[in-house]
Amino acid sequence: MTQTNETTQERVQAYIKDLFLPPDEVLDDFEREAEAAGLPAIQVPPELGKLLNLLVRLTGARRVLEIGTLGGYSAAWMARALPSDGQLVSLEKSTKHAAFARSFLERAGVANKVEILVGSALETLPILLEREGPNFDMVFIDADKQSYPAYLDWSLRLVRPGGLIVGDNVIKGGGVIDPGDDPVLKGAAEFNQHAAASPLLDALILPNRGGQEGVLLAVVKQQTD
Numbered sequence: 001m002t003q004t005n006e007t008t009q010e011r012v013q014a015y016i017k018d019l020f021l022p023p024d025e026v027l028d029d030f031e032r033e034a035e036a037a038g039l040p041a042i043q044v045p046p047e048l049g050k051l052l053n054l055l056v057r058l059t060g061a062r063r064v065l066e067i068g069t070l071g072g073y074s075a076a077w078m079a080r081a082l083p084s085d086g087q088l089v090s091l092e093k094s095t096k097h098a099a100f101a102r103s104f105l106e107r108a109g110v111a112n113k114v115e116i117l118v119g120s121a122l123e124t125l126p127i128l129l130e131r132e133g134p135n136f137d138m139v140f141i142d143a144d145k146q147s148y149p150a151y152l153d154w155s156l157r158l159v160r161p162g163g164l165i166v167g168d169n170v171i172k173g174g175g176v177i178d179p180g181d182d183p184v185l186k187g188a189a190e191f192n193q194h195a196a197a198s199p200l201l202d203a204l205i206l207p208n209r210g211g212q213e214g215v216l217l218a219v220v221k222q223q224t225d
């Protein structure tokens with residue numbers, strides 16, 4: 001990438017941020033607090049948090065599922081968009097991350113709308129299906145990439161027809177184009193292929209981070225589609 005392009009990209013990002021992401025007392029503290037607590041800085045960027053917030057409202061979602069809570073940053077963006085009787089169920093394997101997330105979501109004023117289930121998602125997803133059936137309006141997949149193909153299968157069982165499946169980090173700097181034997185790249189590449197090929201879905205990848213990353217959006221088709 002040339003110097004000029006990089007500068008333009010940074011300026012455009014700052015322009016969008018200035019216009020659409022005003023200072024937020026709680027959300028702006030996340031990065032510092034999470035770092036102080038020793039959490040990895042792998043939460044969604046603010047503009048993706050805002051996109052998730054808009055998607056919850058666009059789908060009119062009342063029940064949202066998240067796979068991969070970390071410190072509750074993306075969860076806070078989504079929970080804020082839910083109606084007062086709405087619910088976000090977020091799955092996290094690390095007890096440390098879940099504990100941080102609970103206190104962060106408390107501060108963000110949305111703790112009453114978020115349930116965090118601690119455990120490996122491949123173990124909590126079957127429990128969730130048993131408990132709720134296909135009752136989710138939207139799912140945000142953002143945990144270990146190796147399991148993305150399995151998370152897509154579970155999402156198809158848990159999200160209602162007409163609902164939305166969102167997958168984060170599906171481009172990996174272009175690594176998914178030729179994944180070789182890397183299990184992370186293979187997981188993301190397979191996820192993208194399955195989403196593209198599934199007769200149950202209509203999907204697209206939205207590039208972000210200057211094309212280095214991407215978010216996959218997939219609508220679960222209705223019988224009439």
Ligand code: SAH
Pocket residue numbers: 042043044067068069070071072073074075091092093094097119120121122142143144147
């Ligand atoms: N969605 C968050 C970031 C999630 S980072 C945000 O944007 O704010 C990925 C998280 O997935 C980490 O906290 C990690 O502990 C969790 N994770 C990794 N493998 C998992 C698994 N098998 N089951 C559940 N959570 C997992």
Ligand code: MG
Pocket residue numbers: 042043044142168169
């Ligand atoms: Mg992510």
